[in-house]
Amino acid sequence: MKICIIGTGYVGLVAGTCFAESGNDVICVDVDEAKIEGLKNGVIPIYEPGLKELVLRNCEEGRLSFTTDLASAVKASLVNFIAVGTPPGEDGSADLQYVLDVARTIGRNMESFKILVDKSTVPVGTADKVRAVVNEELEKRHATIEFDVVSNPEFLKEGAAIDDFMKPDRVVIGTDNVRTAEIMKELYAPFMRKTNRLIVMDIRSAEMTKYAANAMLATKISFMNQIANLCERMGADVSAVREGIGSDSRIGYDFLFPGVGYGGSCFPKDVKALVKTAEECDYEFILLKAVEEVNELQKLVLTDKINLRLGDNSLLKPLTGKTIAIWGLSFKPRTDDMREAPSVVIINRLLALGAKVCAHDPEAVKEAKKIFGENIVYSNNQYDILKGADALAIVTEWNEYRNPDFDRIKSLLRQPLIFDGRNLYQPSRMKEAGFEYLPIGRNGRHFVDI
Structure with missing residues (x-):
């Protein structure tokens, strides 16, 4: 499957690398040119046990690549994971400017059916905002292109992120579209070989699940x-x-x-x-x-x-x-x-x-x-x-x-x-x-x- 990961921070880099490890063609995108150049040269910007070895192997085998060209990456990919930062504002609310900026760029450049996946931790209702922004951009282009927005929160523990992704306790998929749900199930199937731990629910419930889990812990x-x-x-x-x-x-x-x-x-x-x-x-x-x-x-x-x-x-x-x-x-x-x-x-x-x-x-x-x-x-x-x-x-x-x-x-x-x-x-x-x-x-x- 052709996958684009937008954001090469902790979540994005781990997710992109693990998807590549399971045989997908993955393009990781970031606006930080220095970081992308470093990744192309095998320089990993974070410390996570086992990550560097996986990045190097998948790059060598051609399944994982890095770029700053989001437009081209989106055009080449079916599933586009948004994994950019959502830093807290002064009042504690999550800042969605980077998430929505990515959604705008996708709306301006998509040419065929796309799945936009909110991988970043985002408040309930964010998928609606992402969908609205993409529709706004499509209207500006007078284009009618089908797309879907999915909530797929991450549950990675730093220090054990590779195992958490490859052998997850659960994978939560928030979508109201049966076809999209099947595509997401196919994408995560390699990580479900022993036990099916994939849970499909409505989008708002998926968005709430991540916050509820961390708040409970x-x-x-x-x-x-x-x-x-x-x-x-x-x-x-x-x-x-x-x-x-x-x-x-x-x-x-x-x-x-x-x-x-x-x-x-x-x-x-x-x-x-x-x-x-x-x-x-x-x-x-x-x-x-x-x-x-x-x-x-x-x-x-x-x-x-x-x-x-x-x-x-x-x-x-x-x-x-x-x-x-x-x-x-x-x-x-x-x-x-x-x-x-x-x-x-x-x-x-x-x-x-x-x-x-x-x-x-x-x-x-x-x-x-x-x-x-x-x-x-x-x-x-x-x-x-x-x-x-x-x-x-x-x-x-x-x-x-x-x-x-x-x-x-x-x-x-x-x-x-x-x-x-x-x-x-x-x-x-x-x-x-x-x-x-x-x-x-x-x-x-x-x-x-x-």
């Missing part, structure tokens, strides 16, 4: 973070609580890990957008407003712990003279994405309190330099930043941090003090190793499996 995270904070005050261990409630099949274990709050390109943006959508319908989404507020407050928990333990309240900046080593900058492991990352709030607050910050991350240092510049110290070695630091703070749960050399850590820090924002270690083990260990929502008791 964000709610679980914020709920568990508040339970963790309560556990600390009540002398309970949140890890035991998680095991106790996660064993209930109605709840499950996923997204019940407490920490320093959620981040990334999806949860914060989608929660805000759904709240805004509700307001536009004269409905106050009280629950999601609380989810968002809890998440912002949770990003302050780690620095509050650090300041309480190390701060000198007689100083205007209580952490003046203190050095904090940070492990983890990306919003989650296996990505270099720092959009809405808790680390940004944590580091900025530490700096505001007068601390010196040294940071390590396996992939996100380059992105961090764009945010912090020379205001913090960076290292490609996770142990180098510990030398002379007053404490280690763990912000992102990279595998590299799960089983470190504790003796080495102890010898490098000024004092054996660890603030663990991701609960990577057993409090009992840390106590035995001679560390002062401050995790999230754990009282340090030893629990024995029964």
Whole structure:
């Protein structure tokens, strides 16, 4: 099948590459000439495990190509995926200008039946706006050309996007056209060989599904973070609580890990957008407003712990003279994405309190330099930043941090003090190793499996 992917960001590049891997002819389009030139030369603009190898192979075999010429790509393709950015506005609403600009360009250049697929996360009703814009352009040309608009939201997890696309939990197709539904089923058939997980529904329900899914997951995270904070005050261990409630099949274990709050390109943006959508319908989404507020407050928990333990309240900046080593900058492991990352709030607050910050991350240092510049110290070695630091703070749960050399850590820090924002270690083990260990929502008791 001939496919055009408009937008070579995270979603577009992964989708285009995986469609090419299943035998389709895919043209990826972007207005960024430098990015397209880089992709043509094998330079992948994002870090995602396994992506580079797939891009290179499909380019070599002629199934995947890159261009800035959207008009030609549209004319050559049956299915056109719109995967451009929908950044949040100041009021939290999704900005659709790039989506609608693409729709206009398609309307100006299409010469035969086309399927326009909204792959970007867009508010309910966006498909109607896309259809209206295309019709407007066709009327200007006095052209009568059939087309259809589909909602096909993405459910990719950064760090596991290839597997998520090739072996999806589900594929949601929003369309009111039976013929178009069959074409989309054919396109996704290679990913449904073991089990058919493709769900066809009306367009508005498909658009809502993506927001509802992310809002539910964000709610679980914020709920568990508040339970963790309560556990600390009540002398309970949140890890035991998680095991106790996660064993209930109605709840499950996923997204019940407490920490320093959620981040990334999806949860914060989608929660805000759904709240805004509700307001536009004269409905106050009280629950999601609380989810968002809890998440912002949770990003302050780690620095509050650090300041309480190390701060000198007689100083205007209580952490003046203190050095904090940070492990983890990306919003989650296996990505270099720092959009809405808790680390940004944590580091900025530490700096505001007068601390010196040294940071390590396996992939996100380059992105961090764009945010912090020379205001913090960076290292490609996770142990180098510990030398002379007053404490280690763990912000992102990279595998590299799960089983470190504790003796080495102890010898490098000024004092054996660890603030663990991701609960990577057993409090009992840390106590035995001679560390002062401050995790999230754990009282340090030893629990024995029964």
